[in-house]
Amino acid sequence: MSSISENVNDRLSMLPEDIHSRILSLMPTKFAVRTSVLSKRWRYTWTSVTNLDFDYTRYVRSNEKIIKKFVDGNEEKFKTFVDRVLKFCKTSHVKLFRLHISSYGVRRSSISNWIDKAVRLNVRELDICVIQHEVPLSVFTCKTLTNLRLELSACDFGGWEFPSTIYLPCLKTLDIVGCNNPLAIHGCPVLESLSLEVSCNAEEDFVLNIPTLKRLKVLCRSDSINDNSKVVLRVPKLEYLFLDGVLSSLFEMEDMSCLVGASIAFWHSRFDFLWTDLLNQLRGVQNLSIENFPFTSPLPIFPNMKQLELNSTWQSRQITQFLESCPELKTFCVDFVDWRDFKPEEPKLIPACMLTNLTNIKFSKCDGDASDIEFLEYMLGNAHVLKTVTVFAHENLLIEEDPWFCTQVLKFPRASPHCEIHFRTRKLPPPQELEYDDSDETEAFY
Template sequence: MEASVSAETSKRHENEDRISHLPDHILHYILSFLPTKFAVGTSILSTRWRFLWTSVHNLDFCDMLLFSKATTKKDYLKRKRPFINFVDRVLFLQGKNVSNVHKFSLTCQDCDAVHFNKWVSNAIKRKVQELILSITKEHPSVFPHCLFTCESLSTLKIKMTVYVAVPSSICFSLLKVLHLTYIKFFSDQSSVQEVSLNLPILEELAFYNCAWLKIKTVNIVVPTLQVLKIECWSINGSHDCEIKIDAESLISLKLEVCTSYKYSLLHLSSLVDSSIKLPSCHRIHNDTTIDRLGSLLGAIYNVRNLELNVESIESISSPVFSARMHSLSRLVHLTVLRGSCSTGKKFINMLCDMLYIETLVLPDGLCSYDFSGDGRILGTTPRCFLSHLKLVDIKDFRGINSELWFVKFLVKSVKEVDKLRIRLTRPRSETRVNWKEQIIEKLDKYVKSSNCVLELI
């Protein structure tokens, strides 16, 4: 009898709705992690849940969650109005209970300027802390000016093609993260060609394909900045624009740029990691380009870990930058990524300038290099050639002649290398059954006369 009662009690507890009995502040916390569509959807569960979502401080709107993907313009127009109505109604009802917003996220294909500006202004008036905007279609309007007077923002991420009229001076006193993508900046005063951004506690800054229109100088003062990412492949805006970034606490720098702008990076004494990628069309062809690229190399003098793509090697292997590369006295780890085909001679010439590296990593293998006709005799490199090198890590090694030549050259030219780590990858066109054994035999032969340890993966 007691066992039966216990089983019945246990079954009743299993079916009990324990979540609904939690305090409101805990349920609000749970709902804050959901997209707003799903948070609003909980209102149908019971009267207990009906209005809980109206007190959530996080708003996350995405038109793809509300409606299926539009395949035609007619389909898109059908879903646009219901999405606008949904956002308007949520902001109206939620605004009655919540005076401030922790996070406002808007992701949609398109929205008209009137509603977009109204929604963003609503979030700013309610002292939004994290503002994330991602609009796929090019936005014809000018971004709402009240953004630059918002003192509550800690995170700002905007991804949309839009023109932004910036005042001559901007200060986000609480901003810690700033990501801007496809933004076209221009001065809100035709006579002003200099813009200053004061970001006293910013920690992470990213510009992705942004343009500076009719602006000659951009001053960005960020004493606490730790991570900086700039990607700008297309040539937009004023070619004579100079972007000055003063970042004495910078640890990580990632640049994927052409030299249409001049980047002046100041006081990078704390820099540890740097990645520099130049486009395949980039060439050293005039004094302006040489000056701008030289300025970048001079700014990373303290870097310990450097990542380059093959196209970058095409440029910095030029003799004009040899002294710049020699000055990288703290550089110990070098990673070279895949790119378009490069001459092996330029790659080796660049390595001759890397006096202090201890690790050389080629994560994409050696297929991007052509060592044929190099003309370099084994063992004729400078005496200091890679004299500190301890580890060479080559992945995606296919065993072609140019790869084997480089391994043989490296082992013969570098006396102190401790380990050669190679990850073998069979080419799709390779049909030999004993391909792996033949490659291993050749590699063993190369390292046999040295103290290098061969590690095959």
């Protein structure tokens, strides 16, 4: 019996070394190192990992968002740990090097040395989030790098600068935060995905000319974008566009024929005409998500629109305006609705998509008030080819504690005889806190 038990318990150790390396590479480095205490055979197994993940941060979940907090106290111990890991690591090709530090106590010189070491290990993916105003120049000439994320936050420096010389021949994904001069992006001949912050001034437009780009996310900063500047996008292969921040500048888009989806989440706009101009340039999009829509000006027709998502709270006239502008719409998703001012029109004025194409409706944040009931009654009574309506309510609200709402909705007349109504609860994750664990077990291999 004991021999059978020993064989079962030893099956993991009997796996090939490359399998051990893959398993340990899937976990944070501090946990991979702890396996050195299992047995003599496992003492140096972790040194062959292809992913190096160092995290000295604390995260707190609050209101469905993750907030990063500063931590202090064990910086020297963390530094010693990272130094020794890089010293004993025997791999010559690192797939991922992740370094997240939210403490001022870790020396900038140490951070630069660690990143430079990763470059010399032929790293493919770099994910750097540190309190630093610069990184080694070797990062910007790394021939093996395919993915790069840089978030350099330093309150005493304000922002950081791209070097004048960049050559990243294999880079496909670039995510930069806090950079003062994103115009310096160049030397990336195969770049496909880009995320960056944009700020312009009256003297110079922001021009992005990347013919290989397929995915673009732009955060427009409010501190320096102004009425006289433009954001010029020359990205003929772009498929997905994400815009966030403050809309204070005109957008000029050249050849957006490949664009499939766009997401717009501007929390402020100085002038309605900026929205009008932007939406006119997105007329050919198939999927559109919009948040914080501020005006009621006439909308362009979106002839190819198949899916529309309206986040935040929307008034009845805004919803019907969008439905009228999307004759081919099949899927409609909406968060909160304000249907109090809705005035029923003649049946002939029902949006065309509701008569011929609209098959799916998703109501994400239903509270069950009179406005919600009137909205659902209108959609069910006028969407002639509707197949599915899914209503998401707050946890235990309406569905379990107040079934009257569900009963009322199920009684509404349906223009489509094939329509099904589904009720779901929208559960929020419990608050939790994650932080760096500096257990002494990480020193077992020394």
